Amino acid sequence: MQPNSFSMKNPTRYLLPAALCLAAMLALPVHATAEGPADAKGPVILPTEVLALPVEQAILTAPPHVPPAIKRTYSARVVVNLEVREVVAKLADGVEYTFWTYGGQVPGSFIRIREGDIVEFHLNNHPSSKLPHNIDLHAVTGPGGGAASTFTAPGHSSQFTFQALNPGLYVYHCATAPVPMHIGNGMYGLILVEPKGGLPPVDKEYYVMQGEFYTSGRYGEEGLQSFDMGKAIDERPPYVVFNGAVGSLVGDKAITANVGEHVRIYFGVGGPNLTSSFHIIGEIFDKVYPEAGLSLPNANVQTTLVPSGGAAVVEFKVDVPGTFILVDHSLTRAFNKGALGMLKVSGPENRVIYSGKEIDAVYLGAQAEEGSDSAKREAELKAKILAEIRSNPAITSLTKEMQVEKGKQVYMGLCFACHQPDGKGLPGAFPPLAGSDYLLADRERAIRTVLKGQTGPITVNGVIINSAMPPQEAVLTDQQIADVLTYVYNSWGNKGDAFTRDDVKSIRNQNH
Amino acid sequence: MHGFRQHLPGQRALLALAVLGLAGSTFAAPPADMVPIPAGRYTPLLRSTKDAPQVAVAAFLLDARPVTNAEFLAFVTANPKWRRSQVSKLFADSSYLENWTGDLEPGLKAPLPAPVVRVSWFAARAYARAAGKRLPTIAEWEFAAAAGYTGPDGRKDEALNRDLYAWLARPVPAVLADVATAKPNFYGACGLHGLVWEWVDDFNTAMVTGESRADTGLERDLFCGAGSIGAKDTGDYAAFMRSALRSSLQANNTTSSLGFRCARDVTLTASTP
Numbered sequence: 173m174q175p176n177s178f179s180m181k182n183p184t185r186y187l188l189p190a191a192l193c194l195a196a197m198l199a200l201p202v203h204a205t206a207e208g209p210a211d212a213k214g215p216v217i218l219p220t221e222v223l224a225l226p227v228e229q230a231i232l233t234a235p236p237h238v239p240p241a242i243k244r245t246y247s248a249r250v251v252v253n254l255e256v257r258e259v260v261a262k263l264a265d266g267v268e269y270t271f272w273t274y275g276g277q278v279p280g281s282f283i284r285i286r287e288g289d290i291v292e293f294h295l296n297n298h299p300s301s302k303l304p305h306n307i308d309l310h311a312v313t314g315p316g317g318g319a320a321s322t323f324t325a326p327g328h329s330s331q332f333t334f335q336a337l338n339p340g341l342y343v344y345h346c347a348t349a350p351v352p353m354h355i356g357n358g359m360y361g362l363i364l365v366e367p368k369g370g371l372p373p374v375d376k377e378y379y380v381m382q383g384e385f386y387t388s389g390r391y392g393e394e395g396l397q398s399f400d401m402g403k404a405i406d407e408r409p410p411y412v413v414f415n416g417a418v419g420s421l422v423g424d425k426a427i428t429a430n431v432g433e434h435v436r437i438y439f440g441v442g443g444p445n446l447t448s449s450f451h452i453i454g455e456i457f458d459k460v461y462p463e464a465g466l467s468l469p470n471a472n473v474q475t476t477l478v479p480s481g482g483a484a485v486v487e488f489k490v491d492v493p494g495t496f497i498l499v500d501h502s503l504t505r506a507f508n509k510g511a512l513g514m515l516k517v518s519g520p521e522n523r524v525i526y527s528g529k530e531i532d533a534v535y536l537g538a539q540a541e542e543g544s545d546s547a548k549r550e551a552e553l554k555a556k557i558l559a560e561i562r563s564n565p566a567i568t569s570l571t572k573e574m575q576v577e578k579g580k581q582v583y584m585g586l587c588f589a590c591h592q593p594d595g596k597g598l599p600g601a602f603p604p605l606a607g608s609d610y611l612l613a614d615r616e617r618a619i620r621t622v623l624k625g626q627t628g629p630i631t632v633n634g635v636i637i638n639s640a641m642p643p644q645e646a647v648l649t650d651q652q653i654a655d656v657l658t659y660v661y662n663s664w665g666n667k668g669d670a671f672t673r674d675d676v677k678s679i680r681n682q683n684h
Numbered sequence: 685m686h687g688f689r690q691h692l693p694g695q696r697a698l699l700a701l702a703v704l705g706l707a708g709s710t711f712a713a714p715p716a717d718m719v720p721i722p723a724g725r726y727t728p729l730l731r732s733t734k735d736a737p738q739v740a741v742a743a744f745l746l747d748a749r750p751v752t753n754a755e756f757l758a759f760v761t762a763n764p765k766w767r768r769s770q771v772s773k774l775f776a777d778s779s780y781l782e783n784w785t786g787d788l789e790p791g792l793k794a795p796l797p798a799p800v801v802r803v804s805w806f807a808a809r810a811y812a813r814a815a816g817k818r819l820p821t822i823a824e825w826e827f828a829a830a831a832g833y834t835g836p837d838g839r840k841d842e843a844l845n846r847d848l849y850a851w852l853a854r855p856v857p858a859v860l861a862d863v864a865t866a867k868p869n870f871y872g873a874c875g876l877h878g879l880v881w882e883w884v885d886d887f888n889t890a891m892v893t894g895e896s897r898a899d900t901g902l903e904r905d906l907f908c909g910a911g912s913i914g915a916k917d918t919g920d921y922a923a924f925m926r927s928a929l930r931s932s933l934q935a936n937n938t939t940s941s942l943g944f945r946c947a948r949d950v951t952l953t954a955s956t957p
Binding site: 258259260269270299300301302303304323324325326327328348349350352353388396397398399400401 | 779845846849850852853854855856881921924925927928929931932933934937938939940941942
């Protein structure tokens, strides 16, 4: 877990005492009438029951962090102070851009209120701004979502009040002409209106927002980039990114969780134009509140479609450790334009759920058709290789050595009981193999004996032995018989060539 | 660039003669610090169905450059009621000339040759009157600023558009560049784009309401009814930005990137010795 990552388990330290909130409210800028916007109507006269509501200063957080869950069970008057600033910041390595921001970063500060709250909204346009700005909050019921009421010249401040009637996760954005440029420069963010009953508790909450940037230069072209009106109108952005920059959620800046935790991501799309196919590689969203209505979630979702100017809430439990990649599954955006983020999950492995790589083997795919010219050529080459191997004393001796070792394993598992580990047999009962004239005189007979067994008197080294050996043809493969005979023919002072599988096979196939 | 600069003065002189000739004047040449803008037609960015699709613009003279701190210092020196400490709050808000060190000291953040900013519309108008001039109208300013570096239609001037959007892409610098750094356009007016925003006389008739989607609605009648505005106009983002800025302002407001320049009628120029 990153040191600055927000933990839902300790929300109290973020809550300011009510007295402090009131003080902060009194310290707000007050407009001289002569300096206010032309259409300013003056403060709304609120009914006494609304005036009686407790006053709170909204806690705003920069992405990927989210303000603490709301604990109160009653409505409040919430004061929101949002500052608009035009800032030069990094869009990618070596690439700078002048972002127009709500709160100094892209996306804008996350705002969290509760259904039924009365929100006193202050939009403060920094004196260094070149342009007027405003805000349209999709959580607002009223013309323009607050746009006309918050239209603010550089170095000025506007105020309006609204009541949050509908719960949900909503996009807010600048609606000053030309709107696509204001949004295209980063003027968007999310406001969460928690339902009266709250949201189910989770372990980690994060804030991720997608937007595209229409830079004058190609992707990766260094230096301070300008907004390109032509590319914007044609909807050809060189950059599609999460949280305002390539790599804003990568490496040290990745969002984090521990195995077993429940994670909730508030995901929005600022646009100005593109719809996102939001997906986390290797995770399945247990729940998605599609279009962020916070009423009926869908279960078990792989990819959720989030429109420009829309949002979704996704929830999932992280079961195994590793790095999970956030992407827009319109994948050239992820691969070529920057729409990549990381969720790093730490904790113990669970190889039943996910084993990791178990085997890496060569796979040749479908073989060439039998009888094809290529197959014939392949067979010729194989035969040639085999002949080369056989004629190469070094390789042949290695092959024989290996057969001896394998044959020894067969012998010590099966044959040693009668013929004894030293190959000397038991006098009068089982014939010897070491130095046996009977054995070494006839290789084919040796194979046949192992395959079919041997009953009746034989003479070995001048001694008649009348015994019985059971057939092994059902027990041993041709290769095993070749191996064990190679072992026997090359142990205890015996010397002989190796037996091949084909040698055994030809005898096995004889009917007699 | 060299060839361009060398042939322009001659072209401008011809243009000046044409402008003045049209005005029916016997006058010879405009003041050195002003350039003649010929008569033409301006297509407003946003208008209601009742407005004419085009506005006629008579020939006029326009300051070649925005007013500098040096020039404004001379004005406030001569007119104490426009000094920062003495100006009426009705005519200039609390950030009027805030970047100056003192009443009569522009200081390091406001170099003398740089354009004056943090001035209200009232102050700009008073300055113009004192100089025997006036502020240009939206139609005049936009018509003059519609020119590119090499021709009267800047929309096709790639170099101008590149410079314009590069300027828009940068925040306001702590110290503005000297007016002399600005490039002249086809009429010889320097820095209409790329230096500061500029006050116009009728700024408060700009029709951006702050709810720009509704503003587009204003236009929709026009698209259906007359269909005379091409898509190229909704694509002129810089024009929208100027319109939005004008609409956001009160006459006593000042900002860190808003200055002005003056204009003068051609006939008036001709009758002045």
